[in-house]
Amino acid sequence: MSLLSASSNSANLSSTLQSARPPLLITTGEPAGIGMDIVLSLAASGELSSSTQPIWVTADAQALDDRAARLIANGALTQKPTWRVIENTQVAIDSALLCLAPDVSTESAHTADLVIIDVPAANPIQAGVIDVANAAMVAEQLALAHQLAIENKIAAIVTGPLQKSALIEADIRLDDGTMFSGHTEYFMQKSGCDKVVMMLANDAMKVALVTTHLPLRDVPAAITKANVEQTVQIVLDDLRSKFGLTQPKVLVCGLNPHAGEGGHLGMEEIEIINPVLDTFRGQGVDISEAMPADTLFTPRHLADCDAVIAMYHDQGLPVLKSHGFGDTVNLTLGLPYIRTSVDHGTALDLAGTGKASASSLKQALTMAQSMAASR
Structure with missing residues (x-):
């Protein structure tokens, strides 16, 4: 059963998480782009495992494994980062969240660099090549991120780049029925906000x-x-x-x-x-x-x-x-939760090459973590 359709005892879980450090969630976005590349780059460099909060990622787990193998083959990575894969179900996600409580210790929770919530794509993913049939999994990542954030199960959403044209061609619409126009409008409408900044x-x-x-x-x-x-x-x-x-x-x-x-x-x-x-x-x-x-x-x-x-x-x-292109973070203010984002697009020509810079994602994670601490 999907997280979005399952019933849950959110009150008990939220109470447990109050004494834990809820994770930051990265959505990798368009699977043909560089979203998975930059996550793998940060994970391989130790940036994610050294975080004071757990890092969770939404991605097609098989595609992430394939992309890591490709980056290793072309010399961009020396080894595959470690991760733990969980299914995109209410039970699996809540069980993984409960493992974050201070009085719970599991080997898998402490040896993996990150947790992957598996959001499978409809078709096999080819780096640099958009497949409109896979737009639905991009939208599913956003729906999942919103649901976890609105229920206070994660500390913040950090969004990787998506390809708006693919979602539009797939006829994926916002809640008001208009064509998909971006992360900002999506989260605004999902949260019931009249205006965000x-x-x-x-x-x-x-x-x-x-x-x-x-x-x-x-x-x-x-x-x-x-x-x-x-x-x-x-x-x-x-x-x-x-x-x-x-x-x-x-x-x-x-x-x-x-x-x-x-x-x-x-x-x-x-x-x-x-x-x-x-x-x-x-x-x-x-x-x-x-x-x-x-x-x-x-x-x-x-x-x-x-x-x-x-x-x-x-x-x-x-x-x-002009003071920091590539190191800039995009924020959506006015939401009931924290959302930061990279300041760049999908860079299809760089996907799978190992040439994509992860600096903006690193800054977006750092800012989300700081904002979460301030709350």
Whole structure:
């Protein structure tokens, strides 16, 4: 019986896990891409076995074994990492979780580098070659991750890259019936959230977005008082609850050049953005007025800033990625659980070659672990 269809005694298990360290769960995503490669790379280097929390992974177990053999054959790995495979069933997963309790000791729980929840693909997997028939197993990984997170059985979700086009061609839809558009929208709808906030973070800065994937001509209409207010509130709530910052300092970009130049280059700052920010400041929040983006992103302003809120995608993210592309983490704020992600795609041309960098996955795991500790 599938985890998603089985009944469970979640209360007893949750009580047991309170005294344990619940695992971080990695979804490997598109099996033809580099998701399995980067997990294997971190496992082989000892990064996963040295984690202070257990690392669990969703993958086709046979395909993971095949990919490891391929990476060993081409010299990218010296040996196969060790893992324990469990079935994707309620009983198997809950039994494995119970083994994490402090008073339970099993050999398999302490000798393997990671635990694999086996989510089989419909067809054999070929590195670098998309098979739309396997899109269902990608969606199953996400459904499983959400269910475990919403039941507090895992500490965080860390998502590997998926191929949106494959899920769309397979007619996999979001809960509202629209075509699959990404991890963010998937977890938002599954969690019943009206709005979430996309944030990218690296060692240099954290940047959250009021709008995300909109054509530039549509951005001004989306900069409403409600949208700005919701974004700011979600950022503040998660900085406090998931990053442990009791009094976060936030800087906010204006929409227009020079933040509107007193209304000469646009009125959005005067009529929409600043009135919202004034309300937050009146509540004691340490938040700026709308600032010109070309001066906000300078060392002087960023030195003591906890997060930046940008109005649109290419206002904030190019600056952030110039400070650490490949080492950046994608976060979804506003969910009832922690979700971090790599900042790159499936890199089909690199799958199975051993040339894919695992640095972003490493950073996503580190940040998820830190956020989980802060909660």
